[in-house]
Amino acid sequence: IEELLRRERSFSSHVSHQLRTPVAAMRVAVEAELVAPRADPHTVLEESLGQLDRLESTITSLLALARHADRSSGRCDLAPVVTEAAERWRRPAADAGRELGLTIEPVAAWCDSAAVGHVLDVLIDNALKHGRGPVTVRCARLGDRAVVEVADAGTTPSATDVFADTDSDSSHGIGLRLARTLAESAGGRLDLLDTPTTTFRHTLPAALDTAPDPRVASAE
Secondary structure, X not given: OHHHHHHXXXXXXXXXXXXXXXXXXXXXXXXXXXXXXXXXXXXHHHHHHHHHHHHHHHHHHHHHHHOOOOOOOEEEEHHHHHHHHHHHOHHHHHHOOOOEEEEEOOOEEEEOHHHHHHHHHHHHHHHHHHOOOOEEEEEEEEOOEEEEEEEEEEEOOOOOOOOOOOOXXXXXXXXXXXXXXXXXXXXXXXXXXXXXXXXXXXXEEEOOOOOOOHHHHHHO
16 A cells, blocks of 8 residues: 555656646746737647647656556657657746757657657756756667667766656656656666766667567567
């Protein structure tokens, strides 16, 4: 019972962490529109609809985790997924006085694009809150793997396990544990690299032109 309660508290923390981002974005858009209304009201409505789509996707992912369900995997071009995530965080980065850079190499992976987006949200949010200097978001191919990285100029955390569950939003652990769980549920992995500055790497199976989805192959 104690373990179940601990998991419930941890999951509740993860839920609140992930749901705040699209809700905050919608609030900023509406408040900005009230202060300085634009000629075309459809603009703010389209922005809000985009965030509502994001909120719906987040809820779906969190419910899948709550049920311990694997995320569906398919062929996904990572460039637009990574670019979209970076654009979501460009304004928060600017508001925090931080630069957000983007390095894109064409690469496809077998993954769930929504899960990759959620992982990036956690990593970029973590870099802005706990890191230093410019934040760099990158996707590339390394051999038979596709990688998505989020790096900043801060010193690599010295905690024994930065992915451990914690009870405070001021710690590296909150959100990172959820990101790792999401990465693993979609057939990937999330690691903190052993480098002088902080770099998180999300590794996924690359979608080679001649290679089938590894989950389908294993099922056959």
